[in-house]
Amino acid sequence: MFYKLKVTCLIGSFLLVMFISAHPLYSAWWDRNSIPLPWGAEEVFQETRSIAGTEFVLKYYASKQNRKEIADFFRLKLSVLGWKEEKLLGDMEQIPDLKIPDSVKDILASNSIFEKDGENVMINFLPQEASQDGKTRFTIARGNMQAKNDSGTEDDFIPRLSDKPKVDIAPVYPEAALISLSENPGFMRATYFTKDNIGQVIEFYKNGMISYGWFITEEKPLNKLDSGEFDLSSLCPGCPKNDKTQQAIKPTDVVLSEFDFSNKDGDTCIMVFTDAGPKNEEDGILKSSTTIMMQYEKAGK
Amino acid sequence: MFAYFHDHKNKYSKGQLAPVYILVLVIVIIMAMVTVNLSKVAMIKTDTANAADAGALATGAIMANVFNSVAVQNSLMMTAYWSTYMTVSLMFVIAFYKLTSAYISASTAFADGTTGVGMAQCPTSCAAASIVGSAAFAASAAPALLIAAKKAIYGIWLVVAAAWWTQHMNYLLIRRMAIKGRSSSIKNGHGFVFSNSGIGSKLKAGSPLSGVTDTLEKNGYRDIYVDFMDGISDNGYYNYSWKDGQDRLHSVDSNVLVPEVDDFELKAAALMFPLEIAALSAAAVLVITANTSMLLATTGYAGAAATLATACAFFMCCNPSPPGLACCAKCEMWAEIGRGELAKPLGENSAALIAMTATFVLLISALAGLFPALSISSSSETDDLPYIDCWISDINVSDYKVRVDTKQTHQGADLGLWKTTYPDTASYAVADFSGRGSIDPPNPRYGSDIVDVDKY
Numbered sequence: 214m215f216y217k218l219k220v221t222c223l224i225g226s227f228l229l230v231m232f233i234s235a236h237p238l239y240s241a242w243w244d245r246n247s248i249p250l251p252w253g254a255e256e257v258f259q260e261t262r263s264i265a266g267t268e269f270v271l272k273y274y275a276s277k278q279n280r281k282e283i284a285d286f287f288r289l290k291l292s293v294l295g296w297k298e299e300k301l302l303g304d305m306e307q308i309p310d311l312k313i314p315d316s317v318k319d320i321l322a323s324n325s326i327f328e329k330d331g332e333n334v335m336i337n338f339l340p341q342e343a344s345q346d347g348k349t350r351f352t353i354a355r356g357n358m359q360a361k362n363d364s365g366t367e368d369d370f371i372p373r374l375s376d377k378p379k380v381d382i383a384p385v386y387p388e389a390a391l392i393s394l395s396e397n398p399g400f401m402r403a404t405y406f407t408k409d410n411i412g413q414v415i416e417f418y419k420n421g422m423i424s425y426g427w428f429i430t431e432e433k434p435l436n437k438l439d440s441g442e443f444d445l446s447s448l449c450p451g452c453p454k455n456d457k458t459q460q461a462i463k464p465t466d467v468v469l470s471e472f473d474f475s476n477k478d479g480d481t482c483i484m485v486f487t488d489a490g491p492k493n494e495e496d497g498i499l500k501s502s503t504t505i506m507m508q509y510e511k512a513g514k
Numbered sequence: 515m516f517a518y519f520h521d522h523k524n525k526y527s528k529g530q531l532a533p534v535y536i537l538v539l540v541i542v543i544i545m546a547m548v549t550v551n552l553s554k555v556a557m558i559k560t561d562t563a564n565a566a567d568a569g570a571l572a573t574g575a576i577m578a579n580v581f582n583s584v585a586v587q588n589s590l591m592m593t594a595y596w597s598t599y600m601t602v603s604l605m606f607v608i609a610f611y612k613l614t615s616a617y618i619s620a621s622t623a624f625a626d627g628t629t630g631v632g633m634a635q636c637p638t639s640c641a642a643a644s645i646v647g648s649a650a651f652a653a654s655a656a657p658a659l660l661i662a663a664k665k666a667i668y669g670i671w672l673v674v675a676a677a678w679w680t681q682h683m684n685y686l687l688i689r690r691m692a693i694k695g696r697s698s699s700i701k702n703g704h705g706f707v708f709s710n711s712g713i714g715s716k717l718k719a720g721s722p723l724s725g726v727t728d729t730l731e732k733n734g735y736r737d738i739y740v741d742f743m744d745g746i747s748d749n750g751y752y753n754y755s756w757k758d759g760q761d762r763l764h765s766v767d768s769n770v771l772v773p774e775v776d777d778f779e780l781k782a783a784a785l786m787f788p789l790e791i792a793a794l795s796a797a798a799v800l801v802i803t804a805n806t807s808m809l810l811a812t813t814g815y816a817g818a819a820a821t822l823a824t825a826c827a828f829f830m831c832c833n834p835s836p837p838g839l840a841c842c843a844k845c846e847m848w849a850e851i852g853r854g855e856l857a858k859p860l861g862e863n864s865a866a867l868i869a870m871t872a873t874f875v876l877l878i879s880a881l882a883g884l885f886p887a888l889s890i891s892s893s894s895e896t897d898d899l900p901y902i903d904c905w906i907s908d909i910n911v912s913d914y915k916v917r918v919d920t921k922q923t924h925q926g927a928d929l930g931l932w933k934t935t936y937p938d939t940a941s942y943a944v945a946d947f948s949g950r951g952s953i954d955p956p957n958p959r960y961g962s963d964i965v966d967v968d969k970y
Contacts, residue, residue: 264605265612265666271601301607304614311871316885317878324607337604340885343596352600358608358662370665372605372673393676395594402683404676485679504672506679 248334248353249294251286253277257350261375268375269356275348280323280338283351287325287336296327296334332357371406378403382509383482384421386414389505399511410501411435411488415470418484418505427474427482435470479512555936557712562920562941565710565768567964569918573703573770574945574962577916580695580775581951582958584688584909589956591684592905598677599884602670606881609666613801613877616659617870620808623653624863627815627856634822634853636845639829643822646856650815653808653863660805660870664798667877671794674884674902678787681903685780686895688906692775697748699916703770704746707920708754711766713739716758730757762925769919773911778892781954782901785883790902793883797876800869807866814859821852907954914948915965943967 254276261270276283288298302321305313313321323338332355339350373390380401389405396402407414419429474482485506626649633642714736721737732738733756742754755765785793825848831841886904919942926934949961 262601264669265608265662267608271604273597273600299611301611301614304618305610305874308614308617308871308874311874313878314882317882320603320881321607321610324603326607326611335604335607337600337607339596339600343592343599350596350600352604354604358611370668372669392672393598393680395680402680404679406672483683487675487679504675504679506676506683508683 248355249286249290250274251276251278251283254283254351263371263373264354264356265358266370267356267358269354271352271354273350273352275346275350277348280341280349280351283349284323284325284336284338287327291327291334294329296329299326299328301326373406380509382480383425383427383484383507384418386417386505392504399513401507401509403507405505405507407503407505408501409503411468411470411486411503414503414505415472415486418472418486422472422474422482422484426476428476429472430475430481431471431473433471435468437468481510481512483508555939558922558924558936558939559941561710561712562922562939563943563967565707565766565920566918566941566943567967568710569703569707569768569770569920570916570943570945570964571962572706573699573772573916573918574947574964576695576699576702577772577914578947578949578951578960578962580692580699581909581914581947581953581960583695584692584906585951585953585956585958585960587684587688587691588906588953591681591688591903592954592956594684595677595681595886595904598673598680602673602677602884603881605666605670605673606877609663609670609877610874612659612663612666613870613873616656616663616804616808617867617874619652619655619659620804620811620863620866620870623649623656623808623811623815624860624867626652627811627818627860627863630815630818630822631853631856631860634818634825634849634856636825636829636832636842636849639822639825639845639849639852642849642852643819643826646815646819646822646852649859649863650812650819653812653815653859656808656866657805657812660801660808663873664801664805667794667798667801670880671791671798674787674790674794678902682898685778685892685898685903685906689776689778689892689895692909696772696775700748700750700770700772701746703772703916703918704752704768705743707768707770707918708743708746708752708766711768711920711922713754713756713766716764717756718759728757730755730763734758760927762927763923764925765923767919767921771917771919773913773915775909775911776893777910779907779910780890780892780898780901781886781904781907782888782890782898783884783904784887785880785902786900787902788900790880790883793876793880797873797880800873800876804866804869804873807862807869811859811862811866814855814862818852818855818859821848821855825849825852905954909953914960915944915946917942917944941968 254274257273257275259270259272261268263269278286292298301324302313302318305311305321319340325336327334327336335352335354337352337354341349344350371390372392374392374394376391376394378391378394378401379396382401386405386407386409389407391403392406393404394402422429469485469487472484472486474484476482487504487506488502626645630642630646630649633639633645635642717736717739718734719736722732722735726732733742733754739754739756746752750770752768753765755763757763783790825845828841828845828848832845884902888901889907890898890901891910892898919940921938921940923938924936926936943964944966945962946965947960947962949959949963951957951960
């Protein structure tokens, strides 16, 4: 009898622990740093990206619950765990002469920033119209922004991804940072960024691709992108009227050049080099900049 | 035979039926020959109808597949855009967060500095030194925040540039796939027309002898026909003509009409790409300007605070009664110098606040500019380049129908007394491939159905 009671107690305790562990809010009751998740939230994918010099882990979720339910969940549960919500929209609305359109207000209102012990958690929602399956998409980004306020290198503005392409089909320009990556079997698309000038980068790839067995099938020389007539100052009528800002608000030339490569197996690789960066000699960060975009396709794909 | 009957006609008392039988026999033979001829015409008609139906159905089915693939790829393009939008909006939030914090620091510094000017007199020089010191402290927090904001803006610029190209390439791949699919549908349409037109059974096996030079005679062999089938491309019209063993000419025409799929309707971001980049560049430059101003303001406030602290020190010796005249004069002098020194940091601080407000305006425009709002038409591979493509709204087609026409011409046989002729036989079929599919929202449920055929 006593033995049976002991076994029942043991099983009961085990089930209780399992239940608590399974519950998203209490799953980490021993670890108050974990971020609870609303019921039914499924992780779609995650990436680690550097933003403004801070390494963020971005986790993308989909949930059947609506945006308000999810936002309310995080406000309630994170405050219980000691996270303090920053009133970004409220603070911005206090800025004199700043008119925030409703569409941007909506984005800011649906993006919450929480802070605890110098660490930040941001909950970010996609507009509802973006949903193709009726699910609400949201991101949880976590990083320590405060730690980088006074430090960091000049280069840490680059939103580099921590991933690397699985296939080695082309040389990577020295010190170039990977910005975006998409890979499927027989297909790879990547974007790199470097502070070197476009001519230097093109020269590197024209020679470097040959050593990877590629030959040029088409070369489109440097070309300025025609963006038609527009007036940026209309976006910012209140912008200061000194020479530097007037220069800054002039349309930026987007210069691009395309090279199409092929190899003996019939694989193709399109490379596009663009130079559209904000130029600022005084700043010393972006005297020149080149974005390297490559798309590789295996023959027969 | 007639002479025999004539000579012996008196021996027959009954009616003479033989001529009638003969006449009937002739009629029956003629009727049999006409029947054979008619059945052959009917067979040709059946062949053309089958060929047109099969060709239209095959063409329509491939076009339905093309549109289904476009819908599926468009869904991925849409997801890719929204994923980037999510990342970028997060980066904007970080930029706003840093900029707002910098703005709060700068406006606190400005408020303290302005108060400090009012208090920069000998009797209140100690309080002025303290509050201007606070201004320096508040101002000193701004540069680091502004640098972080600038980095976030540069980061946004890079991700936007990557997204611009990625989305353009997505569009390009879908466009090329659709155009290639249309070519394939035309090619297959012709293939089905010729395969179902009964040509194969009418040709001689193997290849023509080496001495044969006449093209039509060569075409009478199956191997040449197979080569012809292999060579079919996406031209709308094809004809295969050949001569049979009796030197009679035969010909089959195939005409496949498929709507063009090179005119795309795209949903693009509200701001054109160069404008978006220009807005971000301008925002970055303004943040740099604000940063420089805040650094100068910090130094200026700190200098003014030190000057006012000197005035405060003289106030300490001026304050006891009776006041030390030298101390009081020096206190007044340093307080005035301090007040004068505050003008520069206040000016820089004010300029920084204006630059930050302008940065907010530009960043708000840039963020709003990424929302899918423009509808653009693209009929080439490059005319979408000035825009940030979000997804494909539609492919502008004249209608979702394909039409296949086929005609067979067969020369009749000359049998001496009898000459057979066959009329030209034509058929057409129209297939609709719209089904229940749509490209936006992506719904890959396009399907092909025959909706019209000739009534003869």
